Amino acid sequence: VNEFELIDAILSELGETAAGPEVVIGPGDDASAVRLPPDETLVTSIDALLADVHFPATARPELIGYRALMVSLSDLAAMGARASDVLVSLTLADADSAWVQSLARGMAQAAQATGVHIVGGNLSRGPLAIHVCVQGYASEADLLKRSSANVGDRIYVTGSLGGAAAALRRGGLDDPDLELDDLSRAYFQPQARLVQGVLLRGVASAALDVSDGLLQDLGHLVSASRVGARIDSGRIPLAAGATLADALSAGDDYELLFTSAGPLPDLQITVSEIGEIVSDEGIWLDDDAVDPAGYQHF
Amino acid sequence: VNEFELIDAILSELGETAAGPEVVIGPGDDASAVRLPPDETLVTSIDALLADVHFPATARPELIGYRALMVSLSDLAAMGARASDVLVSLTLADADSAWVQSLARGMAQAAQATGVHIVGGNLSRGPLAIHVCVQGYASEADLLKRSSANVGDRIYVTGSLGGAAAALRRGGLDDPDLELDDLSRAYFQPQARLVQGVLLRGVASAALDVSDGLLQDLGHLVSASRVGARIDSGRIPLAAGATLADALSAGDDYELLFTSAGPLPDLQITVSEIGEIVSDEGIWLDDDAVDPAGYQHF
Secondary structure: OOHHHHHHHHHHHHHHHHOOOOEEEOEOEOOEEEEOOOOOEEEEEEEEEEEOOOEOOOOOHHHHHHHHHHHHHHHHHHOOOEEEEEEEEEEEOOOOHHHHHHHHHHHHHHHHHHOOEEEEEEEEEOOOEEEEEEEEEEOHHHOOOOOOOOOOOEEEEEOOEOHHHHHHHHOOOOOOOOOOOHHHHHHHOOOOOHHHHHHOOOOOOEEEEOOOOHHHHHHHHHHHHOOEEEEOHHHOOEOOOOOHHHHHHOOOOOOEEEEEOOOOOOOOOOEEEEEEEEOOOEEEEOOEEEOOOOHHHO | OOHHHHHHHHHHHHHHHHOOOOEEEOEOEOOEEEEOOOOOEEEEEEEEEEEOOOEOOOOOHHHHHHHHHHHHHHHHHOOOOEEEEEEEEEEEOOOOHHHHHHHHHHHHHHHHHHOOEEEEEEEEEOOOEEEEEEEEEEOHHHOOOOOOOOOOOEEEEEOOEOHHHHHHHHOOOOOOOOOOOHHHHHHHOOOOOHHHHHHOOOOOOEEEEOOOOHHHHHHHHHHHHOOEEEEOHHHOOEOOOOOHHHHHHOOOOOOEEEEEOOOOOOOOOOEEEEEEEEOOOEEEEOOEEEOOOOHHHO
16 A cells, blocks of 8 residues: 555544534545634644554554544643644555544544544654644633742642553553453543633643643743642552552543632542642642652652 | 753754744643644654655755755645644664754754744654654645646646755765765755745645655655646656666655646746646657556566
8 A cells, every 4th residue: 555545544533533514624624624613722732652662652643543543632621722634744654544544533533522523634654653732722811831829829739640560560451352441441442631620721820731641741831930838748649550650650640730710610630629729839748848850759 | 861861962052943922831741732823734644754865864864854944844845734743752872962953953953044942852762764744724725736737737846856866876964074075965855835825825736846746746645636647758867877767766756746737836946847637547658658666676
């Protein structure tokens, strides 16, 4: 099969995902074109998932594709943006159309689950990697930044943490015939918290998604906001099978970490209050000062 | 150096390129946010440039960065879009901040030359590759598609063709100390024809950029438009040092190939009429039917 046959195989899997009322030009031209909402800002991010770094290369491609899209969309959730479109640049070593179709099927599932369109892409021969550019919308006033936490704000996290790390520790994620259970779902089927991001507009003072690990991401938030944080280890929501260390220092869960001074609306999923923003710059876990970047080593 | 130090090194090179009146949030948060123009469509494309496939890995990184951005922006030119923003996902094997700063400097030069902002990016350790997502704007009526050429339209190409191929044939592009001359400039400093794309709104019936080679790209245009084309080998504008075969089958020049029934405005650069759209599906070079995909083999 050649490049164009592979692209056709992908498009056949995308189906309705590549079209929609606001899609003026979908895949197949030099670029795609989508209609814009009035009075909003375009929120965009680009992410890379490399084989055997960000996913096991031998895993079922459908799982890889689903995860790649959700992980990338999580950045839009963290901004409070409504997700709209994605573009995917894929490099792969072999022109295996069954593999590529399965990958595209997983991406289409994630796109349908989140209501986004896959409007464009690129295919090159090279080491297996998936680069995803995500596009969404939010009014300027609704954007959730990481730099605007205030002293006294409570710190919250959605869902539970450490599940993906526990799945990685158990192993077997590289098994092409893996039967999904709760642990492997935590790794392969993270849910971009897009609904929660939108519900947090005007509620969260600052937000980001937990991709590097709770302590490290909290470190990004407090340093961008020029404040500190005190968190309570006993209140950190642990996923089944996860240790406190998993929750503190492993990423891959893609939950939202946010701060708020006010009461929270119903976010439709579990939310845990884990601490508060303080004026002294730094992070305290219970009563111990911790170095977010160095935490993995202790 | 770690990931965050590398990112700082890149941002220091980007400078004003990462900011602007319509940039609400630039690099550094989960995603960037830019204000939108009213009544236009968002035009987007994603491209990959892989080391030693799309550029020589040992070339001066400043040249690699400049070329990567221009090549990617060329897709917006081909749509008649005004270029606005880019996001770059970079994978590299070594955390070499001097190399990365030089790459960013080249990207910033291309961004300044075209008036775009580099609003976001991603950095991962992996085989050297540059993925670029470009974003621009055009009203729906102004979009230049590849599928709307009409029988009787004249076929035009901007600039000259084959220069990049001639540079590749001469060799030496991988020399880190290369002194640029006209031939190596054709390869490393293609100019995205953004000004021409906008001038062709309402004038060109169909357009694309020449990235795969004149015959192959003309093949894309006529098959999308369900027409044929007859071109005159003697009228194809050859770059200095280029052969007819270079111009016909080599890509990398990133000139615009377009069709039009009407008179052309002043496009500010050389434009050559090279043939016309005919009703019989296929491509004729002088009086010979040619297979665009197979042309490289004859």
